[in-house]
Amino acid sequence: FSDFAFEARIAAQSLVDSLGGLARPTLRLGVTGLSRSGKTVFITALVHALLRGARLPVFRAYAQGRIRKVTLEHQPDDAVPRFAYEDHLAALSGADRRWPESTSRIAELRLVIEYESAAGWVSGPRTLTLDIVDYPGEWLLDLSLLSKTYAEWSAEAVAACRHPARREGSQAFIEALGALDPGQPADETTARKLSDLFKGALAAARIEPLSFSALPPGRFLMPGDLAGSPALTFAPLDLPGGKEPPAGSLAAVMARRYEAYRSHVVRPFFRDHFARLDRQIVLVDAMAALNAGPAAVADLEKALDDVLLSFRTGRNTILSSLVSPRIDRVLFAATKADHLHHTSHDRLEAVLALLVDRAKRRAEGLGARVDVAAIASIRATREAQVRQGREELAAIVGTPLAGEVIGGERFDGETEAAVFPGELPEDPAKALARAGEADYGLRFVRFRPPAAATGADGRAGVLPHIRLDRALEFLLGDRLA
Numbered sequence: 001f002s003d004f005a006f007e008a009r010i011a012a013q014s015l016v017d018s019l020g021g022l023a024r025p026t027l028r029l030g031v032t033g034l035s036r037s038g039k040t041v042f043i044t045a046l047v048h049a050l051l052r053g054a055r056l057p058v059f060r061a062y063a064q065g066r067i068r069k070v071t072l073e074h075q076p077d078d079a080v081p082r083f084a085y086e087d088h089l090a091a092l093s094g095a096d097r098r099w100p101e102s103t104s105r106i107a108e109l110r111l112v113i114e115y116e117s118a119a120g121w122v123s124g125p126r127t128l129t130l131d132i133v134d135y136p137g138e139w140l141l142d143l144s145l146l147s148k149t150y151a152e153w154s155a156e157a158v159a160a161c162r163h164p165a166r167r168e169g170s171q172a173f174i175e176a177l178g179a180l181d182p183g184q185p186a187d188e189t190t191a192r193k194l195s196d197l198f199k200g201a202l203a204a205a206r207i208e209p210l211s212f213s214a215l216p217p218g219r220f221l222m223p224g225d226l227a228g229s230p231a232l233t234f235a236p237l238d239l240p241g242g243k244e245p246p247a248g249s250l251a252a253v254m255a256r257r258y259e260a261y262r263s264h265v266v267r268p269f270f271r272d273h274f275a276r277l278d279r280q281i282v283l284v285d286a287m288a289a290l291n292a293g294p295a296a297v298a299d300l301e302k303a304l305d306d307v308l309l310s311f312r313t314g315r316n317t318i319l320s321s322l323v324s325p326r327i328d329r330v331l332f333a334a335t336k337a338d339h340l341h342h343t344s345h346d347r348l349e350a351v352l353a354l355l356v357d358r359a360k361r362r363a364e365g366l367g368a369r370v371d372v373a374a375i376a377s378i379r380a381t382r383e384a385q386v387r388q389g390r391e392e393l394a395a396i397v398g399t400p401l402a403g404e405v406i407g408g409e410r411f412d413g414e415t416e417a418a419v420f421p422g423e424l425p426e427d428p429a430k431a432l433a434r435a436g437e438a439d440y441g442l443r444f445v446r447f448r449p450p451a452a453a454t455g456a457d458g459r460a461g462v463l464p465h466i467r468l469d470r471a472l473e474f475l476l477g478d479r480l481a
């Protein structure tokens, strides 16, 4: 961010936030992670735990009975959609309990927490306003575009499409690229077609079996409300080196749209939303990457590194020393730990710690506290010992989603099953090195939300979880001390 005006606006907004914060302490918590990492489920579980209660022994303010009252309030930013908490909760409970609809754009929710301060001369009733900001992690990867020209980005993106692992999914795009001349006159149909083919190549790399993560531009996979706009209708081209594209050419139009994307989409997001966060949780579906293989693991590591790069840049702006420093705590959380037996939870945490290690040390050098945790926002399984022959095996029991196949049996979404999830190796390096191996023994079955999520009155009951309280303590604990 070399642009002074851009930074000045971030600083002005921070100042406004700080002044507002003096009147009433406010904490802006960002919740991010790549698509399907569990953001929607996490926020729903967090809000429900605060509003309706849960078992949270590690979350001190709660366990000590100092949280008096929590209420939902109108959010501060009128232009941002509200997080549809009530709809998501309704989806999780009741007879047809199912997982809620995932995050596809930014959303916000405000909670006001009335609590009793614990310590000494400051004890007494207080309030903390908690603004939760949910946004796709894909958007953070766009930060890398701010330092690249269209030509530089084009060269990288085209090379990535030609990578052997991605060749099949990128074939249509690469063929179309070969059939055109970047200097040819621009026309909308060609631009749109090429852009669609490029988006198709990105989407193919995102899904199984590849499960790649670091695939900017972020809005090509998660367009939010901008789908179809010209700023999202561009693609990289095979450009001849060193030459300016002639005016009116396809290359010139694509380059202009790339610029529009950077200035009308990427910068406003970082300025208006990201730069204003105080705390951040990054959810990671580490098990999906472990299942997919070493290329997906390497790619996830790169994506996490890129994500942390944005935290560093966020704190490092010229004017950031003048205003209160922002993001001071980052939690990386491996989600869906309920897919593993509890003996593997610490191991999953160790795998994540290793994945973010490099990025973590960098962020800590800048004064932000970084932690990792393996959690399940909503625990869909319980544990059981199952006898197989002479052996007692640790199993997890849950209701597989309709259509899941285990040991040749197809499940109907109503019947419970005991699954042996396999064990992560004790050495996290080994776990990463063996990612994707067929004899690895890890089996991930997708389960329905737990029946326990529905209370006696048919509404959502107390939601079971794994280590959600640890996440809450790290993210909020000191502000409720």
Ligand code: GDP
Binding pocket: 033, 034, 035, 036, 037, 038, 039, 040, 041, 042, 099, 100, 101, 102, 103, 335, 336, 337, 338, 339, 375, 376, 377, 378, 379, 380, 381, 446, 447
């Ligand atoms: P988002 O795209 O980041 O908003 O992801 P979601 O919160 O919608 O989660 C994606 C899917 O992951 C859900 O539909 C669930 O199938 C699964 N999931 C998320 N959190 C959990 C969890 O705590 N436990 C289990 N078993 N599954 C989860």
